[in-house]
Amino acid sequence: MSINRRSVLLGASAGLLAAPFIRPGAARAAEFTYKLANNQPMEHPSNVRGGEAVKAILEETGGRMDIQIFPSNQLGADTDVLSQLRAGGVEFFLLSPLILSTLVPNASINGIGFAFPDYDAVWKAMDGELGAYARGQIENAGLVVMDKIWDNGFRQITSSTRPIVTPADLEGFKIRVPVSPLWTSMFTAFGSAPTSINFAEVYPALQTGVVDGQENPLAIIKVAKMWEVQKYISLTNHMWDGFWMLGNRRAWAALPEDIQEVVAKHFNAAAENQRADIMALNASLRSELEGQGFAINEVDPAPFEAKLREAGFYAEWKKTYGEEAWAKLEGAVGRELA
CATH class of the missing domain: 3.40.190.170 (Bacterial extracellular solute-binding protein, family 7)
Structure with missing residues (x-):
């Protein structure tokens, strides 16, 4: 290869960002225009479902809330974007709790080696007391976090x-x-x-x-x-690893309560759908x-x-x-x- 894989992914993602399902155009200027960063390539279920979510948010808020998705580390490496999130340069960030542990040490507890035997055990934990504990740790560090964790999968x-x-x-x-x-x-x-x-x-x-x-x-x-x-x-x-949907606290507080509810609803629904996508994908990936x-x-x-x-x-x-x-x-x- 004459150019490396990172350049290919970034270039392809930049070209696709204009696609309607990722950044839908509003009839008028949005009242709030926020960025959502992640490290997944465009075709990953996280960005497919994330694109659906931001479109639904734009529509349900009557064009008031426009969230732009930046995939494939376009805004920087994970640790750099985490710093941007804390400073307010990025408003939302889909990040592994194991990398988040550089800021919130106990957020990574779901990644203990060989702890979870299967997905039933994962969702029981992360939708239950363990997930609630992790979210509390994240909030104590000054970030906003949605209720549902997205799936990255067993490694x-x-x-x-x-x-x-x-x-x-x-x-x-x-x-x-x-x-x-x-x-x-x-x-x-x-x-x-x-x-x-x-x-x-x-x-x-x-x-x-x-x-x-x-x-x-x-x-x-x-x-x-x-x-x-x-x-x-x-x-x-x-x-097992996942992705928490994180938010900048000041940016979140700037949103009216009705928009907060719409954003949380669609991000959490997208997480549930993305989990199902990963499950279906895993079933076919071995032979592929x-x-x-x-x-x-x-x-x-x-x-x-x-x-x-x-x-x-x-x-x-x-x-x-x-x-x-x-x-x-x-x-x-x-x-x-x-």
């Missing part, structure tokens, strides 16, 4: 060198991880060599061999065309990715969880999060982790 490991079948396969493995202490801690416990890289730079890092592999949900692996720079997918399901040349293998999670326990990973994070948060996590998954 899988890809590699250019070898399939990951046992914990031993991760020893010395150069893996890209997001900018989050939890990820670094988990892969360090496996004896890997984790490197924190913002998502916008993942493709070139894999392409140039800076790292041997990365980990992401299947939907992200697909839309980022990881098969161009990776050979293997190991279905580790090592952590195999068709692109990926070798895919199943993984027994038990030895990986045992390795983390032996390395003191769970005990360390129980201490970090505190008894209250850890009790809510174990209550949600129905078993003791540490």
Whole structure:
């Protein structure tokens, strides 16, 4: 490739931003024009459903509220946009709680390795007490957060060198991880060599061999065309990750109550629809990715969880999060982790 994948994604997304379902035109100038940033490519369900939501918000508010979507890290890397959100340069941001943990440490508790066995356990936790706890932590940090978390999915490991079948396969493995202490801690416990890289730079890092592999949900692996720079997918399901819809507190307070209600209603409905989209997408992605040349293998999670326990990973994070948060996590998954 003569240009890197990031340039392709950004260029394509910039051209598509004018599409009606992403930024619908208003008959008159909007009273409020806000930005919504995220790191997903345009075709990801988050932007499809987000586009539907902002269109519905524009229509239901009679053109008073116009939200413009900026996908694919167009406004900067995740950590940069989080700073913009806090300063008011961006009004809404769809962000992983694990990356949000750089500001709100306990927001990342949903990402504890191998905690959730399936989606039933995830939604019971995140629509229940654990999610309410996380939202309280986020609000205490000065941000607004919607009630429903969006789905990023269970994360899988890809590699250019070898399939990951046992914990031993991760020893010395150069893996890209997001900018989050939890990820670094988990892969360090496996004896890997984790490197924190913002998502916008993942493709070139894999392409140039800076790292041997990365980990992401299947939907992200697909839309980022990881098969161009990776050979293997190991279905580790090592952590579940989502996206909180975050808002700048001052910008939110500036909205009349009736517009706040419309925005919250449609963003939360979009989250529910996006979850269903990801579920349906996951059902078909395995064969599609195999068709692109990926070798895919199943993984027994038990030895990986045992390795983390032996390395003191769970005990360390129980201490970090505190008894209250850890009790809510174990209550949600129905078993003791540490």
